[in-house]
């Protein structure tokens with residue numbers, strides 16, 4: 261059967277602070293600079309989910325978009341209008357860089373998808389200039 265990729269894009273707003281519990285106060289300042297500011301800062305993140313799979317001959321779809329929308333919303337609810345470091349368990353022990361946000365969103369989505377085998381990659385655009393992609397490996 262022909263293989264097709266499909267992509268859905270969502271946005272969310274969240275606050276965070278780059279700080280590692282494995283670094284001293286001075287090392288955190290040195291490593292993360294302004295992003296280590298005590299009171300944090302925020303982003304309007306863009307989240308792109310790409311699926312890849314065979315087109316089902318009956319439905320004509322790789323994956324039902326209505327289903328994907330619901331599943332992505334379950335993940336968005338955990339981060340949108342949140343403080344990532346304080347509200348999301350994953351980031352209590354993992355620095356909230358966009359590399360790790362991409363990993364979190366990928367793993368969380370995979371855990372709620374009815375057919376996770378078609379999940380190809382998740383991309384996080386922290387700003388239009390800073391873009392991060394995780395493919396699950």
Ligand SMILES: Nc1nc2c(c(=O)[nH]1)N=C([C@H](O)[C@H](O)COP(=O)(O)OP(=O)(O)OP(=O)(O)O)CN2
Nearest residue numbers: 278292294295303356357358359360386387389390
């Ligand atoms: N590898 C990473 N480096 C940095 C990350 C990250 O997630 N991964 N994040 C940050 C900060 O959190 C911050 O989001 C950077 O944003 P911003 O200051 O807007 O980015 P730039 O400095 O590139 O923007 P300019 O417009 O060029 O000033 C930092 N590093």
Ligand SMILES: [Zn+2]
Nearest residue numbers: 276295301303
């Ligand atoms: Zn940031």
